Amino acid sequence: MRKATYILSILFSLCLSGQSDSLIEIVESSEGNEKVDALHNVILDTWLNYPEKAMQYGEDAFTLAQEIGDSILISKSLRLIAGVYYYKGDYDQSLEYNQKALALATLLKDSSLMNNGYNNIGLLYYNLGSYQIALEYLLRAKAMKEKIGEEYGMATTLNNIGLIFDRLGEYDEARIYFNQAFGAATGINKKDDQVYALNNVGLTYLKQNKLDGALSHFRRGRKLAEEIENINWGAVSLRGIGGVLLERGDYDSAYYYFQRSLENSKIIDDKKGIAEANYFLAQHAMKSGNYSQALDFLDSGDEKAKQMQLRQQQLENLKLYASIYENTGNTKLENEYLKKYINLRDSLFLDVVSRNLNLIPLKLKEEEDRFKLSEQQVQIRNQVITNQLFTLIIIITVPLLIVMIILLRKNDKKNKELQQNNEELKRTQKLLITSEKMASLGVLAAGVGHEINNPLNFIKNGIEALSKKLEDNRDEELRSYFKIVNEGVDRATNIVKSLSHFSRKGPDIDERCNIHEIIENCLLILHSKIRNRIRIITNFTSQGSVLKGNEGRLHQAMMNIIANAEQAIKTEGTIEITTRKKGDMMEIWIEDDGEGIPEENLMKISDPFFTTKAPGEGTGLGLFITFSIIEEHNGHIDVKSSPQGGTKFIIQLPL
Structure with a gap:
């Protein structure tokens, strides 16, 4: 009776999801190992568009594999269940199941299963913000595939490596891996991976404002997705096309593509896609001046982002909420959402640090085994x-x-x-x-x-x-x-x-700090980089420059901003520093005529680990720390910049 009910549930679900008659016949007629393999194929065919059904198939496959006692099938079932959790956005659960699958594969010494484990765990650490450990796992997967000559899955690994470089702002390096992924997928005629690679290349071009290249790749991805009827990747392509048109100012066409993307994501109940589409529609409405509609879209998308625990998307949503309320003049709500944004940003940063610290004992054990x-x-x-x-x-x-x-x-x-x-x-x-x-x-x-x-x-x-x-x-x-x-x-x-000025320990912010002396001290330390190249103009107020704070932390904040100004001036230029009293606040203006900050990067400069510098030249923590220090002192930083050149930091601190 149990087996009959089980088979009927499988057949009913397959009919609902539009599976082919041949796949239904295989599931119905097979027994033992063949039935588990058939269920695995069903999971692969449904986990993108129908994750809830795929999860049921995964649990049934895992139960059958345990009854049979086949360790390889058990490992595969665990890995596929982990994949379903990944597409549902539950990265912690996905990581747990992938680690179980990898442990079993390692025990069996199955190179192919171990390879899949390295790749999947690497992708999960990427999504959790641990980029260094993610890259290490993915490079292991790539090396193992090359060693055993396995072509299947190479495109996925290369795409995932590219994602890490994309997140770190290394767009040219990311495209190298995405293009290699496209070539690998083409070699084995795996069209879904081809679409994935095309969309990824398009996103790197869009982030660099290379709109023609971005549009070309998104359109190719959309056409191929329609050929293979992949609704998920097709929706991503539509959002990409809409993003390009929005940048070009073609608001009507952009709205059309964003709406199409939203409709397609709703068809397959892709909550992540729904959240992203609503975010883009909210951006479109804000740029069109329709702030009420922008808030409606953003509310809908944020609800899905919270359901899926898409914390990076929630972070972007909070930024957009603050921008909308800033444009409507609602300072109270603007400050409220900025505070939420800062709290979530700090929480994500601490999660990454905590996760990486927890990995240290595991890394020590791994090195101990490696060196025998x-x-x-x-x-x-x-x-x-x-x-x-x-x-x-x-x-x-x-x-x-x-x-x-x-x-x-x-x-x-x-x-x-x-x-x-x-x-x-x-x-x-x-x-x-x-x-x-x-x-x-x-x-x-x-x-x-x-x-x-x-x-x-x-x-x-x-x-x-x-x-x-x-x-x-x-x-x-x-x-x-x-x-x-x-x-x-x-x-x-x-x-x-x-280093005493820059490393004073403790949270006290009740020292008497002369902001002029702090700025002069920073300029003195940077003298060797500034002299004979950069003209310094100081316009200091005579109305008092003493405030309460932590002298060491304020030194660190001023040093970071002035050093950034110096680095923005590639040959010769000017840095002008002005202080003035405004009510009970001290304003410090630090302005340079060096390279400006692109508009798409302006909202990201306070994010941890965001940097446009080459690998090894910066960690992306300088301005994140600076913003945190000013916030600790109940202050505020406003940044104005133009891509044509020139950046101005306006710092407000209570006297």
Whole structure:
């Protein structure tokens, strides 16, 4: 009876979703492993357009696979259930099922299933904001596919790698991977992946305001999506075309394409697509001056974004709410939505940092397995993990290594073993620092001054004690070691002291701060980059420049803004800094005549990790931190810029 009911439910669902007669016959007539494989095909055919039905098929396939006891089919079922959760927007659940599938695939040593696991987990970490770990998993997937010569799925992996570079603003690099993905999909005639790649290329062109290239790729994607009747990707193409037309000012045509996209997403109940389409329609209505309609669209889209937990879309929605209320002059609601935006933005940032910090123990275990340490090395490694901060100081502070050598030179054999193990640990630590730099940034910046000063004092006192104890020793070589270590410690101490203005610890914002002295100090530090190239004009008010705040944090904020102004001037130019009293507020204007900020980037400059700089030249945290500091001081920053050149930062702080 149970099996009969099960088969009837499958057939009924397949009829509703428009599956072919041949697929229905396969499910009805097959048994055992063949039935599970047939259900897997049904899931793949329905998870985009009918995720709720696909989830039922996935659970049925998993149950049958367990009854059969086939571990490979169980792993595949787990992976497909994870895929359904992904398309429903539940990334945490999807990550959990993918990790289970990968663990089973690793136990079976099945390269193909392991490859799929690496790819899927990489994509999920991308969606969760952990770009470094995402790229690591995706590159593993790519390398494994190349090693085993597996062409199927290569397009998906290449597309996912491209998404990471796209999110980091590396659009040219992203297009390289998207175009490779299109070629790989064409080679095996996988047209849905071709559409995906075409849409991705179009989005990179749109973000760079290269409208002709964007429109061409979106139209190709739309045509191919209609050929294969893929409603989901077709809706994405329609939104892309609408976005290009909106940028060109063709509002009527843009509205048509946005509406078509919304209708198509509603047909398949694609909540993510519905949320995105309503967002674009709200943008269109705002630019057309119809603010009431813009709010209606935005309310509808935001409801779907919250249902799907699309936090990045919710963030964009809050920005747009604030812009609409700014245009209508409703300052109260504008400030309310800006506050919500800041809270969600900070929450997302903290989630990413917390997630990356939680990955550190896993990464340490992974490196331990990779290098296959001996029993003695494992013991040393555990000791180093217990004293991880001390290990970091050893690696960073070269003079400490000299002290270790002096203390261990009595036992030559033991010294050689420790040196060899230390070099191995240094290489491992560098790998960890590279892969976890996003997670370590906040922790290291907050505690570096305090944590380095303490061991430096210990070393200084220890060296002085040793020197007094060995005053009668005439070993000149030993005395030279003491001199080198003393010089190194003094030099490190002076560097930490020189950073005092920029690393003051604590949340207190009740110090008396002279904003003019802070600006002059920042200009002094940047003197070597400014002189003979940039003219500085200062127009300081004489009505008082003292306010309550945290001097170190304000130094950091002013330094970030002035440094950005200096970097925007590529050859010669002018930076003008003006202060004035406005009621009970102090206004600071910092204006440069360098390269301006494109309109599409202006609303993103306060987002964490947003940067237009080349890899290795910036983290995208400078202005995010600056905005946070000013907000801590109950202040406000307004930015005005033109793509033709010139940017003005207007900072308001309470006196």
